[in-house]
Amino acid sequence: MEFKEKLLASHLAFEEQIDFSDPVHQTRLESLKTFEKKGFPSRKDEAWKYTSLNALTRQDYALFPKTETTIELKKVKKYFLYEIDTYKVVFIDGVYSPFLSDTTHDGLDVCLMSAALSKAKYRKLIDTYFNKTTDKEDSLTALNTSYSQEGAYVYIPKSVVAEKPIEVIHFSTGKEKALWLQPRNLIVVDQNAQVQIIERHQSLKSHDVVTNAVTEIYAHQDAFVDYYKIQNDLPTASLIDNTYIAQEKNSSVSVHTFSLGGKLIRNNLNFYLNGQHCHSTLKGVTLLQDQQHVDHYTLVDHASPNCESHQDYKGIFSQGSRGVFNGKIYVDQLAQKTNAFQQNNNLLLDDQATVNTKPQLEIFADDVKCSHGCTVGQLDEDALFYLQSRGIPKKEAKALMTYAFANNVLESVELPILKKRINKLIAEKLGVNLGFDL
Amino acid sequence: MLTIENLHAKVEGKQILNGIDLDVKAGEVHAIMGPNGSGKSTLSSVIAGHQGYEVNEGTMLLEGENMADLSPEERAHKGIFLSFQYPVEIPGVSVTNFIKTAINASRKAKGLEDMAANEMLKKIREKSSLLEIDSRFLSRSLNQGFSGGEKKRNEIFQMAMLEPKLSILDETDSGLDIDALKIVANGVNKLRSKDNATIVITHYQRLLEYIVPDFVHVLFDGKIVKSGTKDLALELEEKGYDWIKEMA
16 A cells, blocks of 8 residues: 555544544544645645655555553753753654653643643644634645644743743654654744744654644744744654644744754744734754755745845765755735845755756735845855864865855854854864864 | 975966075074965965875975975975965864864874863963963854954964964965054064974065065066065065066
8 A cells, every 4th residue: 555545544543543533523624635735745846846756655654552651760861952941742653651741831831732621621622723824725734634633732922931942842762663754833922922842853763753843833913932943863864844834913023943963854833924014034054964855945924014024044964974954034015114135045065966046036016125046156265275274174174164155144043052053063063173172 | 384396286287386496594583475376375375285286307305304295284294374365164173173183293293182171271371371361252153244353363362372394374464453463473473493494475565564574585477586685575675576577
């Protein structure tokens, strides 16, 4: 049986495990129909021209992990921001781990999607928000929706500032040889509320794991959301990340995506600016080697006037790795006084790496400032000479220059401890000791 | 210290240096002057080992050792320092961290341990005060957003930290106002000793009022066409380069 058939055939069994009467039952069924009709995207779809899922979807995967697994904290401590106090929502092979988590209902909700879906007190919120931002025509989002059950649920009430960052971490243990995960996250940040979230997917052993995740984020008026995606997985792990963000008046949302490891990563990042004076920031550092593949597919939909969006993605590629950037900015005819900026710069460290980059601007308003720029280049020889002339060997000089190239994306990271972590990860990936503590 | 004989070099197929002879002894300051395009910056790049330049004839010896096969970093480890006309910006790497990296790279090449943190700190304090650099400056990203004067001061600060045997100052005076020029020149003078040597490359005589050379050479069309003492610089200031061109 093909994997698509398996997904369709297994759905009844999946819903039998849970409650048919839960509020999203109908949505799941409709979404399954969409997936049945559309199937997995192929390279014939313009949006998937440079990224093929064939190799992934040809295989078979377990959809429901057999048993609950526990992990010792000391074995996974390094994947947490253990230096600071955080809320934690942790899943192991798709199953919630109460032992590793630290949730709350005290003044704000940091808990589980499964709880939000099954308990009556969340009914209104689920009805209001669940699956409301998503692209109903997107087959992978539909697939996730049809199987949506578990993930993180975050609600920050009006004027509440979450005083600790929230870590959402998905571990896969390798207990299943091949595993297909579909976490579903819902984050609602009410008026004038603030939150910082760090999301991470991490396999603990080499095995074929594919995560098809959907995250919906609602930023109400004057809300502030600071979101970080750490994608530094093993070369056997793949991730299709679908994130949908709806912004209302005066809200500010930034998403930083650090793609440092994995087999295939596709980031579908969608911003909908539905109110005036929104600020949106999309930043990313991609640093790849070997046969790794990362595809950033962004959409910023300026539906309202007087908003500002900034995109800045840096890519560093070597040894047969492949990068794709497709950045779409849509400016509605109502969205006068829009400021929309996009930048994608790529560094090819050798001649075996490939980058495809494509800005896509659709502007229907006449009083706007929009700019885009993309570059694909190599390290500047004169700059390398400068460093070498100071006694720094060529390999270290290259690493330092590469590090510097990625650095300005890191400047806007608001969590110092995270900034330090990412700095170290990048230095490690570049394979050199920079000779100082970053 | 540095002995250059019949040096020819080209870049991208174009011959720039056409037979340079230069002998710089320890304790000396040599000025190399010349009009634009005469090969001054090429000469400094070639001495420092820029791989974009091909040496197609002649020899360069540093303390008797042939430099031909040495990489730029190996030359740095042996005591050559080039102060750049256009220093490179490195966002995210502070002045302090950059110089630490450079010093420890040289120490590693010599088989030494990293310099102890307190020793490094002491040295940074001492050398930065020499160039009137404050500590806020040291934590800024290297050369990023620096004014022309700050860049040059930072170059000489690196020189002070690395303690080279042979320093080449390439157009260090360009883009400097008179106050910055005095600070930079003062730093260079304080670092002079009987054991090191300096080559000052400049278009104008102005810098040489502050860093007084023992010898002045005039470069034209890739060759040294005239050598003399500091009076030659004054003569050039007065008469311009045209008479040199005619002479060549």
